[in-house]
Amino acid sequence: xxxxxSLESKEPVxxxxxxxxxxxxxxxxxxxxxxxxPVRQLAADLGVNLNTVARAYRALEGAGLVSTARGRGRGSxxxxxxxxxxxxxxxTRERIEGGFGDVAADAKLAGVSFEVARAAALRQLQRFYGAxxxxxxxx
Amino acid sequence: xxxxxSLESKEPVxxxxxxxxxxxxxxxxxxxxxxxxPVRQLAADLGVNLNTVARAYRALEGAGLVSTARGRGRGSxxxxxxxxxxxxxxxTRERIEGGFGDVAADAKLAGVSFEVARAAALRQLQRFYGAxxxxxxxx
DNA sequence: ACACAAAGTATCATACATTGATACAAAAAC
DNA sequence: GTTTTTGTATCAATGTATGATACTTTGTGT
Numbered sequence: 581x582x583x584x585x586s587l588e589s590k591e592p593v594x595x596x597x598x599x600x601x602x603x604x605x606x607x608x609x610x611x612x613x614x615x616x617x618p619v620r621q622l623a624a625d626l627g628v629n630l631n632t633v634a635r636a637y638r639a640l641e642g643a644g645l646v647s648t649a650r651g652r653g654r655g656s657x658x659x660x661x662x663x664x665x666x667x668x669x670x671x672t673r674e675r676i677e678g679g680f681g682d683v684a685a686d687a688k689l690a691g692v693s694f695e696v697a698r699a700a701a702l703r704q705l706q707r708f709y710g711a712x713x714x715x716x717x718x719x
Numbered sequence: 720x721x722x723x724x725s726l727e728s729k730e731p732v733x734x735x736x737x738x739x740x741x742x743x744x745x746x747x748x749x750x751x752x753x754x755x756x757p758v759r760q761l762a763a764d765l766g767v768n769l770n771t772v773a774r775a776y777r778a779l780e781g782a783g784l785v786s787t788a789r790g791r792g793r794g795s796x797x798x799x800x801x802x803x804x805x806x807x808x809x810x811t812r813e814r815i816e817g818g819f820g821d822v823a824a825d826a827k828l829a830g831v832s833f834e835v836a837r838a839a840a841l842r843q844l845q846r847f848y849g850a851x852x853x854x855x856x857x858x
Numbered sequence: 859a860c861a862c863a864a865a866g867t868a869t870c871a872t873a874c875a876t877t878g879a880t881a882c883a884a885a886a887a888c
Numbered sequence: 889g890t891t892t893t894t895g896t897a898t899c900a901a902t903g904t905a906t907g908a909t910a911c912t913t914t915g916t917g918t
Contacts, residue, residue: 592876599821606824618894629878634895645828651885652893668830676831677839679822682738684843685745687815689784691807694848700816701840704823709833731905757865768907773866790914791864 585626593628597636605645605658606708616646616656724765732767736775744784744797745847755785755795 583600585593604610616622619637623630637656640646648656680701687697722739724732743749755761758776762769776795779785787795819840826836 594876602828603820603824606827620894631879631896632877635876637895648895649885650883650893650895652891653886654884655894665830668832668835672829673831673835673839676822676826676829676836677843679825680819680840681742681843681846683815683818683822684840684847685738685742686818688745688847689741690811690815691805692812692815693807694844696807696812697815697848698841698844700812701819701823701844702837704816704820705833705837705840707820708823708827709836733905759865770867770908771906774905776866787866788914789864789866789912791862792915793913794865 583622583626585628587628593626593632594636594639597622597626597633598639601636601640602645603708610658612658612660614658616658618655722761722765724767726766732765732771733775733778736761736765736772737778740775740779741784742847749797751797751799753797755797757794 583597583604585596585600587593589596591599601610601616610616616637617625619630619633623633626633637646637648641648641656645659646656647659683701684697687700692700722736722743724735724739726732728735730738740749740755749755755776756764758769758772762772765772776785776787780787780795784798785795786798822840823836826839831839
């Protein structure tokens with residue numbers, strides 16, 4: 581769980597934690613069934629309040645990526661059936677394409693060349709699709 | 720200026736306006752020297768407060784993309800020398816690649832296939848790099 | 859000159875979101 | 889059955905986003 585957060589970032593700490601864990605799951609670094617650190621431990625590691633971590637875990641639980649339970653020996657872990665990739669709908673695909681568009685526009689205005697931007701995009705796609713889990717491609 | 724905002728979105732209206740205008744500039748829909756609508760008009764069109772638009776304009780001015788001046792017949796316009804694309808530094812390229820990574824991870828978890836995601840990314844890159852301005856590629 | 863109109867700007871208030879301090883509840887370990 | 893380890897709930901403090909309203913600047917018309 582190599583995860584760092586910046587208190588100065590414009591992005592809320594909660595979202596940074598959620599994003600970091602999502603990326604770890606998507607990239608195969610965290611696999612279904614893996615335990616997440618207890619909220620107090622991760623909060624201490626990151627230097628934030630335990631509630632902030634707890635809220636991130638609950639957001640992930642709401643997304644179906646994490647399961648949590650109270651009590652000693654219980655805790656939070658990556659949901660085991662999160663492999664069951666669902667079909668993506670049109671709305672989702674439009675949202676993803678919009679996300680790529682945002683980054684592409686940003687890259688253009690920041691003076692990043694087409695070649696560099698395309699290489700970065702393909703490298704990241706490879707990183708998340710190439711490595712982990714089954715070859716469960718779907719539309 | 721086909722621009723819409725959603726008051727329900729988690730993204731602040733200011734950022735939606737800034738992003739929309741940035742994309743319009745990056746995509747060539749708005750060109751250097753082009754006038755932006757007066758803050759009151761755009762505010763009325765979008766159904767938001769005029770201050771929200773004014774703040775978006777000032778954020779864009781701070782980024783060097785827009786120039787503003789008070790008084791009848793003046794107003795806001797796309798900065799004329801925003802063509803002068805600057806070299807991108809390492810930090811910028813890392814930020815862009817991180818942005819692509821975020822979207823790629825999201826796509827994977829949302830069940831979008833590699834092929835669909837790659838096509839979307841390349842389509843958007845083409846949209847912003849293929850169309851507008853000079854062929855001023857740089858690193 | 860003078861008044862008016864059209865543009866951005868400043869000030870203040872309010873609602874909401876983010877984060878944290880602290881206390882609570884549940885379940886396993888001993 | 890007590891203790892310990894887990895997540896949860898409640899409340900306060902701070903900051904950010906948005907809006908209402910008034911102000912300033914500059915061109916236009918007479």
